[in-house]
Amino acid sequence: MITVSAAEVTFGRGTPLQTRALRGLDLSIPAGEFVTVIGSNGAGKSTLLNVLSGDTTPEKGKVEIDGIDVTRWSAPKRAGLVARVFQDPMAGTCEAMSIEENMALAHARGRRRGLGLALHGRERALFRERLALLGLGLENRLGDSMGLLSGGQRQAVSLLMATLAGMKILLLDEHTAALDPRTADFVLKLTQRIIAEHGLTALMVTHSMRNALDYGTRTVMLHEGRVAFDIAGERRRNLDVPDLLNLFATVRGEQLADDSLLLG
């Protein structure tokens, strides 16, 4: 169970650019749930993700993972509990290092790193086996530099890397936004498969309402740093994109242009 309670984050406090990114946000995610998060620009999606990963410490409120208060834990300290795939394919991997070295880095996530060799035959076999599951032929390119891979391949490897070590929640930060539609579709299907196979708890931020409804088991919309609505189960299954837009309008009591949500 991951719980964020009454989280408040303000950027640039006391300056003319002061932004209240989170305004007392509450969200609980039971184990095994796959939550999709939508919302327009500045709604607080990225901030929520950063609060969960430890990159941003909320001024008020609490973050708990399985009953442990991790609010003040730094990102590296939390890495054993939280895995993350970034939006930018360049951000989640080291391009100067080889595929196997990147995977070795992820394999040791949340563990003490000693002076033992990072790569043994055992690890290589494991990485090869996992890469083969992607069906991209990367299992024969373990020693290739990460920089040689395309954006889609990199995101696929980033996903694998996230699952190489244990975690309580997987954070996906618009991880298909930088990809072409076909590749994005491949990575999304792969995401769903990996989450289902490992029984992961996941939170995926997306700009596409379509994807938000098609993937996952629950959809949360953020607006002005709070949860605007939260739907799951039967009600969510019967919902389509226009319904989602209407729902948003009624919840907030204001009319919203489609594209500001879809593109914003």
Next chain:
Amino acid sequence: MSLIATIGAVEVGLVYALVALGVFLSFRVLEFPDLTVDGSFPLGAAVAATLIAIGLDPVSATLIAILAGALAGLVTAWLYVRFGILQLLASILTMIALFSVNLRVMGKPNVSLLGQSTLIDYFAGIKPVFAALGLPGQASLKVVVVGILVIVVTALLGRFLVSEFGLAMRATGANPRMARAQGIATARQTYCGMALSNGLVALAGALFAQTAGFADVTVGTGTIVVGLAAVILGETILPTRSILVKLIACILGSILYRLAIALALNSGALGLQASDLNLVTAVLVGIALILPGARNPLKSMLRRKAAAGDAQSGAAS
């Protein structure tokens, strides 16, 4: 160029190879532009020379010199990590401070090691071998001793950089955000890397004092340029992805750089003298920086021809 000048150039090249390895660690692995080396090199020389002069054994003196250098690296890392001072500025602050520290350590501007027993003298027993080969004994001995040390350090460093900890250090420099997401405490990695880097440079300083027979407060001037020149020269002549080969390239770069300088200063035709050293250095580093980007005119001509050939055969089919 005479044999003795060549051997001398190789010896200095090997001493500065350790500087190159240190600079490689800070500039390339950690991506930390660190000028502390201009202070930690003479610090290593000053500490080792002073301790040997007061009668400490050379091994302990050298080890303490390494520790002193590591401490200097830690100060720079601390200024950057803890207080967010710009990397370059933090390292300049430490470098400037070290000038005074070095004077304090020695108590005077220079310390002579004439007649003192140094690390080199532990191996004096193999001198007759060089005599039998017709090589100058003392000069060859220095090359062999420093060479062995460089090989040991390179092997250890190469092994370190493929360990879990070393991999984490490389990730810290290459992509700190990703490193943190993978649970790597990037601050600690920066401290360790900077300590290691400046420890290596101080070791170079300690060896410099023991091979040259003195330590002087001014020997550090331009250390960073020499180290960086070796790194860049190595990368130019030996482009590779293997981390161990990259380290070896630093060593080759350092030796080649010294040979090039010796050659330039020794060839009468160019009319250069010892005081032109800094100019020659700047020109050599400039060439090393320009070369990797410069295109080989012959190669690009061949490529154009091949492309034209392809286009023709494409049109024919």
